[in-house]
Amino acid sequence: MTDQTVRDNHRGWVLTACFFDLFMVPSLIGQFGLDRPVWLTALVVAGIVVYGFGYVVLPLVVWGRSQAWQLPVGVAYMGLAAALSPVATPYIFIWAFALCSVIVRGWWLIALSGTVFVALAVVLPSSYLGLLVILVSVAILCRSVVHMVDINGALRLARDQVTALAVADERSRIARDLHDVLGHSLTTVTVKAGLARRMLEAGVATDRALVEMRDVERLSRQALADITATVSGVRAASLAAELVGAKEALRAAGIDADFPLAVDDVEPAYQEAFAFALREGVTNVLRHSAGATRCEVRLGDSWLEVRDDGDPGPAATQPSRVAGGGNGLSGLSERLTGIGGRLEAGPMPSQGFRLRVEVAV
CATH class of the missing domain: 3.30.565.10 (Histidine kinase-like ATPase, C-terminal domain)
Structure with a gap:
């Protein structure tokens, strides 16, 4: 994946995450309420702000790194969601599932999301059945979007490689054709010019020498025409x-x-x-x-x-x-x-x- 593609993906994620944060952070604070002890309110609000900030920043930190980074970050974010859910709302897991679908890959994502999903299904009352459906839907949707982004990046990289190969092939063609044109034409011009020189030095067959020099001029013009045709790709x-x-x-x-x-x-x-x-x-x-x-x-x-x-x-x-x-x-x-x-x-x-x-x- 090219540097430009990575920058575009990062920029797209930041804009999307900031947009969702505008709704997520105030909603979670509103669910918690502010009629609690000051220390508890400050602690929970700080946790929610960190939760929202991590939603924007963590993918930028983890992308391009190994599983040794991805899985611990995903587990930590799920743990923060679990710590905040009793005082905020269990719906906070929606953003956690979305983030983990973006930063954790392969079977580790299935293991992490599946474990949290089973725990929520056991702990939460039946009234939160809709939340469980939403969590599954969010995980599938986000994973599909990430897969599509990966495919687009691979296609863009393949397109760039094809373009580079086409340029290299065209350069090779021009170099090969120019060698053929100039090698043969200049060799023939040299031979004919040498023949004309020897005739003139001998003082005989002046007319023949003129014929050879006219051929030199003709061959030079033909070589120029061949070079133009070679560069334009129409020479046969x-x-x-x-x-x-x-x-x-x-x-x-x-x-x-x-x-x-x-x-x-x-x-x-x-x-x-x-x-x-x-x-x-x-x-x-x-x-x-x-x-x-x-x-x-x-x-x-x-x-x-x-x-x-x-x-x-x-x-x-x-x-x-x-x-x-x-x-x-x-x-x-x-x-x-x-x-x-x-x-x-x-x-x-x-x-x-x-x-x-x-x-x-």
Whole structure:
């Protein structure tokens, strides 16, 4: 239960208890009468005032504490009611039963209230049968109200937890998508800018260098658009479009791309997740596969595989290239979990590196 909920419950109880005290205290004093010895009148009035004050304060003291506090306080309040009842009225037990229903929980409440109820049934004359009915009704009503308050508090706590989880999930989604967008786009921009620089430095193929720089500008604009779409939650990935973009990025890096011509064999439900897998796999080829000259992509109805012929070397042990490590592969694993897929990434026995995603069907 949150601090705000506790404060609201305390405030509600104080206001309710003070309202009932306005009627309870004068009524009990009136039942006692003031035509008694001064010392007795003062003693009884003080006891009634303490009784009314305890009705307001004791729940605030006991709430949140263990049974070691709740039960003794309930017994003491019942005892004060029993001490005042001969000189005031047995109806004073109404407030005692109400208070104990609020502060004492579980079987201890049944034991305490039941014991006092049986004692009153034995001691009081039959004319107080109505009081006994009222006591049972008050105990049930107050216990029901307390139970409802507890349920509302639990629901409010659950709602706050759901909200916090939703916020955390949205942050994770944005971070994952931004990594995918920026990782791939900036890697491609870097490759293309490097290619254009080398062309200009060599003083040849100026027109080709201009084409590459125009692609850099286009990719930068597309990355900005993707970031905006990612933050707004409307961005989706197309497997066919990713194949085209990946082939262009590999070409700029001087790596042959052996890609399928179509994606019709892949189940539609898996294509978006596979698009992100393709993007991550090709990005890692561009960033980590030293000396790679060829990259192959193979597709099935429920699987995708990206392979290159680069030298794994130390790159194979980098967290960003091992399944379960690196932000990119971790985010990809989260995406695949949503469709029941799994991820494998690691060096191949002979040479090269392989990333494979597969959905169990």
